[in-house]
Amino acid sequence: MRLINRHPSRPLKWLLGFLPFVIIVMVYIGASHQRLAENPNDKLLPGISKMVTSMERLAFEPSKRSGDYLFWQDTLSSLQRLAMGVGISALIGLVIGLINGAIPLVRANLSPLITAIALVPPMAILPILFIIFGLGEVSKVVLIIIGIAPFIIRDMQARTLEIPAEQLIKAQTLTANTWQILLRVLLPQILPRLLDTVRLSLGAAWIFLIAAEAIAATDGLGYRIFLVRRYLSMDVILPYVVWITFLAFLIDWLLRIISQRLYPWYHSQKAVQGQTT
Amino acid sequence: MSFITIHNVWKNYGQTPVLENIHKEVEQGSFITLVGASGCGKSTFLKMLLGIEKPSKGNIILEDEPLKAEPDGERGIVFQRYSVFPHLTVQENILIALEFQKKPLIARMFGSSKQQALQKVNALIERVGLTHAMNHYPHELSGGMQQRLAIAQALIANPKVLLLDEPFGALDPGIRNDMHELVKELWQQDQLTIFMVTHDLKEAFSLGSRLWVFDKVRHDPHAPQNYGSQITYDLELSTDVDDSEQIAIAEEIKSTLHIDQSEAVIA
Ligand SMILES: Nc1ncnc2c1ncn2[C@@H]1O[C@H](COP(=O)(O)OP(=O)(O)OP(=O)(O)O)[C@@H](O)[C@H]1O
Numbered sequence: 125m126r127l128i129n130r131h132p133s134r135p136l137k138w139l140l141g142f143l144p145f146v147i148i149v150m151v152y153i154g155a156s157h158q159r160l161a162e163n164p165n166d167k168l169l170p171g172i173s174k175m176v177t178s179m180e181r182l183a184f185e186p187s188k189r190s191g192d193y194l195f196w197q198d199t200l201s202s203l204q205r206l207a208m209g210v211g212i213s214a215l216i217g218l219v220i221g222l223i224n225g226a227i228p229l230v231r232a233n234l235s236p237l238i239t240a241i242a243l244v245p246p247m248a249i250l251p252i253l254f255i256i257f258g259l260g261e262v263s264k265v266v267l268i269i270i271g272i273a274p275f276i277i278r279d280m281q282a283r284t285l286e287i288p289a290e291q292l293i294k295a296q297t298l299t300a301n302t303w304q305i306l307l308r309v310l311l312p313q314i315l316p317r318l319l320d321t322v323r324l325s326l327g328a329a330w331i332f333l334i335a336a337e338a339i340a341a342t343d344g345l346g347y348r349i350f351l352v353r354r355y356l357s358m359d360v361i362l363p364y365v366v367w368i369t370f371l372a373f374l375i376d377w378l379l380r381i382i383s384q385r386l387y388p389w390y391h392s393q394k395a396v397q398g399q400t401t
Numbered sequence: 402m403s404f405i406t407i408h409n410v411w412k413n414y415g416q417t418p419v420l421e422n423i424h425k426e427v428e429q430g431s432f433i434t435l436v437g438a439s440g441c442g443k444s445t446f447l448k449m450l451l452g453i454e455k456p457s458k459g460n461i462i463l464e465d466e467p468l469k470a471e472p473d474g475e476r477g478i479v480f481q482r483y484s485v486f487p488h489l490t491v492q493e494n495i496l497i498a499l500e501f502q503k504k505p506l507i508a509r510m511f512g513s514s515k516q517q518a519l520q521k522v523n524a525l526i527e528r529v530g531l532t533h534a535m536n537h538y539p540h541e542l543s544g545g546m547q548q549r550l551a552i553a554q555a556l557i558a559n560p561k562v563l564l565l566d567e568p569f570g571a572l573d574p575g576i577r578n579d580m581h582e583l584v585k586e587l588w589q590q591d592q593l594t595i596f597m598v599t600h601d602l603k604e605a606f607s608l609g610s611r612l613w614v615f616d617k618v619r620h621d622p623h624a625p626q627n628y629g630s631q632i633t634y635d636l637e638l639s640t641d642v643d644d645s646e647q648i649a650i651a652e653e654i655k656s657t658l659h660i661d662q663s664e665a666v667i668a
């Protein structure tokens with residue numbers, strides 16, 4: 125049988141998927157052992173047990189200075205900022221993108237501006253945000269918004285324009301006015317696409333979040349990583365990176381499940397298109 | 402005055418003429434089938450009736466008023482595909498028309514007004530034979546069922562004119578016959594005026610009360626794009642016309658149409 129026609133069975137698929145992770149962990153443990161054997165004080169590749177004790181301290185012992193459980197405090201702060209930034213961006217993107225896509229007069233008016241804003245490198249205006257909004261929470265949230273909202277707006281506009289003209293014509297023959305078409309024809313069809321777009325923009329959102337936390341914050345996952353970097357604490361940095369990756373995976377997975385639950389018609393439509401094109 | 406008057410209509414896309422000098426009057430309750438070679442402008446003609454394309458010259462009068470330049474409830478449409486809303490169930494797809502009519506702001510009905518509307522909706526669903534699939538989404542329906550839904554959807558708004566652009570082109574012959582029965586029945590019950598584009602000459606003859614053939618009259622062999630199509634045949638069809646006579650006319654039409662082999666097989 126040709127290679128392109130050979131599909132793994134379900135257990136084999138899991139096994140094949142897991143294998144690279146196992147290998148990476150094994151290689152790491154091997155390399156760490158070797159370095160620690162040469163120099164027990166080596167900080168670059170700490171052993172698993174060292175990481176566990178460091179994380180236990182951060183997660184289960186209150187901090188001496190503030191009394192907080194730092195690991196959970198960091199996670200909560202970062203997730204709050206991320207949720208605010210992504211949530212507000214999604215809302216802005218949905219409203220402006222939908223109206224832009226649906227109404228040519230608005231599109232003519234706003235599209236060039238949004239294209240221009242999307243081209244501004246968000247990190248370059250981070251200092252401006254700090255000057256305007258101070259070093260508090262607002263700057264970090266606004267950085268995420270500036271970073272991903274233009275992308276979501278543009279994507280929502282494109283998705284709105286993709287909805288077949290036949291449906292808009294049909295709605296008009298059923299006496300719908302513009303508002304009704306927005307509300308009942310376009311909006312519900314755009315929502316599952318918004319979830320897709322948000323999933324795509326989460327990677328960028330994390331980048332902006334960690335960058336902002338690295339520069340000005342008093343807690344947060346990005347803050348902690350950049351703080352302990354001074355002491356070369358790889359035993360904290362590495363678990364934090366794994367944790368961030370896991371959170372990113374979890375959020376993506378949740379959004380996918382929510383979308384499949386709420387919009388079964390959208391996913392089977394996509395499946396059919398995937399088969400025919 | 403006739404119900405619809407098509408007054409000296411020409412249509413160009415840019416420099417390219419598509420339709421020339423269409424001049425027709427249509428009585429209310431007519432069922433006009435439109436045939437012609439691919440690309441001769443049949444869909445363009447329907448789009449002008451629908452109000453999404455404007456004639457380059459001439460005008461169309463519906464009941465003594467110039468046709469509105471955007472779609473409205475007077476003219477219903479069924480396209481070949483993409484006609485129904487994929488995010489709504491069969492029932493919701495039809496109910497939404499009543500919600501548009503009655504609820505300008507929220508476009509949704511609740512409670513007793515919804516129950517009342519649903520009675521009308523369900524009766525129509527029954528008429529097109531979709532009762533068992535009432536709560537299914539369009540992607541769960543076969544092509545024929547989707548088209549029946551599209552027809553029901555177009556009918557609930559009580560249009561005066563129903564435009565059908567190759568509505569059954571994608572269906573297999575058995576289902577097509579069912580659909581013919583359905584459309585004929587709806588036409589006779591509802592006093593609709595129907596325009597239907599088809600590539601199937603048999604369908605065109607058996608279904609309509611009047612048949613129009615679109616074809617190019619003038620030809621420039623070096624630049625075939627130079628001229629648009631006109632209506633070259635305008636036949637009254639009556640059911641008691643002898644079959645052989647109709648077949649003879651059909652043969653004549655087939656030979657004048659620039660239908661290539663593959664399409665001739667379909668027709
Ligand atoms: N929006 C448009 N802009 C430019 N040319 C167009 C446009 N729409 C249609 N045409 C041209 O007009 C001609 C008629 O198109 P139309 O879709 O009306 O043909 P048709 O008779 O419906 O063909 P078919 O049987 O294949 O559906 C074609 O040559 C097409 O290329």
Ligand SMILES: [Mg+2]
Nearest residue numbers: 443444445566
């Ligand atoms: Mg066509």
